[in-house]
Amino acid sequence: MKRYSLMTVAVAVLAAGCTFEPKYERPAAPVAATFPASGVYATQPTTSAGDASHGRTAVDIGWREFFADPRLQRLIEIALANNRDLRVAVLNVDAARAQYRVARSQLFPTLNAQASKSLQRVPLDLSPTGQTISQEYEVGLNASWEIDFWGRIRSLKDQALEQYLATAQARKAAEISLVSQVAEQYLQVLAVDDLLKITDDTLKTAESSYSLTKLQFDNGTGSELDLRQAETVVEQARANREAQARARAQAENALVLLVGQPLPDDLPPGRSLGDQRLLTDIPAGLPSDLLTRRPDIMEAEATLRAANANIGAARAAFFPKISLTSSLGTASPTLGGLFKAGSAAWTFAPQVTLPIFEGGQNLANLDLANVQKRIEVANYEKAIQSAFREVADDLAARSTYDAQIQALERTTFAQSRTLDLSQLRYKNGVDSYLQVLTAQTNLYTVQQSLVDARVARLDNLVDLYVALGGGWIANTGETPRPADAPATVGAASAPAAASAHTSG
Known part of the structure; x- marks a missing residue:
């Protein structure tokens, strides 16, 4: 008896430890060991005391510190609570968690209660009791259990777990992306406001010039050519203003969609585009840091781990499947008995099923599992390369925008003086109105270019902050939430991912 007990323990130990999953090894990062640092990357942006990160990495900087505009902070907070795409991402995590629990439940026996009644009629000459109709009542418990001797079910459970973790990282990436989208759309609204102000100033100047030119034309001292040229500037400015007013309304509509509700009337006052203070000197670190900072890379690796686990299940399908079924209860030909x-x-009733011929299905499933793993390896490497490229692009842009804006500011001053001098020369009869028209057009164009460059610089800082893994925590110094934590700002963290690892 003792010998059989030892054999039972040995079988249980083997059943718990045997698995055909390949040992997972993280693929090498297919990028350079460091980000580019020479040439255009060597120039660092100018940083004031209020714009300094003080050496903190992006993941350690809360978005409330990165975005100092109180109006923008409030919009991000509302978006995190109401955005519908983010709600779908959260629900996808809940669905993946449930699927993992379903897969894990297959490791345990099932127990069912059952009650039944059966009636049967047999020919009289075949009845041992001499009765043609017999009945039977049964009440009891039924149990069944597939012994996971080869690790098939555990591999499927591991696959479901990694898919759940990948979905949680996708939800984290969606939240970080939402933070940046709200910020960039808000900046776009401010940029259009600046363009409208420039257009209004240009229109005011053009209407003044047109009035003077028309007066000269009516008095016979000016030509119709000068009048029509002045009229062209006025009408062009009016047309631009209508287009910009349309763009302003559409930009706000896009912001409302991101926020997930109409903009509240009690939003705090915001800052203008020129007064936005974003941290400009966030250190880039090393490309290898992105493996633990970027949720999209962690999502790709979790998907790769899931494909690796699926190989174990495909391999285990070649081996016998051992099932135990049993029932215990009472049976009687009468209900009262x-x-x-x-x-x-x-x-x-123990049962062993050994695959002998299945038309190549198991072999095809194994080939498919191996191909899917190679696909996920390529996807993981592509995610790293894409992240490296995004950071490198943002670093290159960060190094050049300050000089570009300074050059445009000098150009704007020069064009403004050119317009003043051209108007003075025209009034004194030295030059034709064509010089004034050219100066007005050039000034208007460079002013718009300056606004575009300023908003592009701010967008670049936001993109770099997100590309380096920032945007997940709200306040600097707080404990980061798990990837599957609730999206509502201030909600308690739910350590479901940690518990999933523990229970898995």
Whole structure:
């Protein structure tokens, strides 16, 4: 008896430890060991005391510190609570968690209660009792359990777990992306406001010039050519203003969609485009840091781990499947006799199923699992390369925008003086109105270019902050939430991912 007990323990140990999953090894990062640092990357942006990160990495900087505009902070907070795409991402995590629990439940026996009645008629000459109709009542418990000797079910459970973790990282990436989208759309609204102000100033100047030119034309001292040229500037400015007013309304509509509700009337006052203070000197670190900072890379690796686990399940399908089924209860030909002495009944039916011929299905499934893993390796490497490229692009842009804006500011001053001098020369009859028209057009164009460059610089800082893994925590110094934590700002963190690892 002792010998059989030892054999039972040995079988249980083997069943718990045997698995055909390949040992997972993280693929090498297919990028350079460092980000570019020479040439255009060597120039660092100018940083004031209020714009300094003080050496903190992006993941350690809360978005409330990165975005100092109180109006923008409030919009991000509302978006995190109401954005519908983010709600779908959260629900996808809940669905993946449930699927993992379903897969894990296959490791345990199932127990069901059952009650039944059966009626049967047999020919009289075949009935041992001399009765043609017989009936039977049964009440009891049925149990079944597939012994996961080869690790098939555990591999499927591991696959479901990694898919759940990948979905959680996708939800984290969606939240970080939402933070940046709200910020960039808000900046776009401010940029259009600046363009409208420039257009209004240009229109005011053009209307003044047109009035003077028309007066000269009416008095016979000016030409119709000068009048029509002045009229062209006025009408062009009016047309631009209508287009910009349309763009302003559409930009706000896009912001409303991101926020997930109409903009509240009690939003705090915001800052203008020129007064936005974003941290400009966030250190880039090393490309290898992105493996633990970027949720999209962690999502790709979790998907790769899931594909690796699926290989174990495909391999285990070649080996026998061991199932145990049993039942325990009472049986009687009458309902009243179910619980009388001697009515106990039980069955025990172990079963071993060995695949012999299945038309190549198991072999094809194994080939498919191996191909899917190679696909996910390529996707993981592509995610790293894409992240490296995004950071490198943002670093290159960060190094050049300050000089570009300074050059445009000098150009704007020069064009403004050119317009003043051209108007003075025209009034004194030295030059034709064509010089004034050219100066007005050039000034208007460079002013718009300056606004575009300023908003592009701010967008670049936002993109770099997100590309380096920032935007997940709200306040600097707070404990980061798990990837599957609730999206609502201030909500308690739910350590479901940690518990999933523990229970898995």
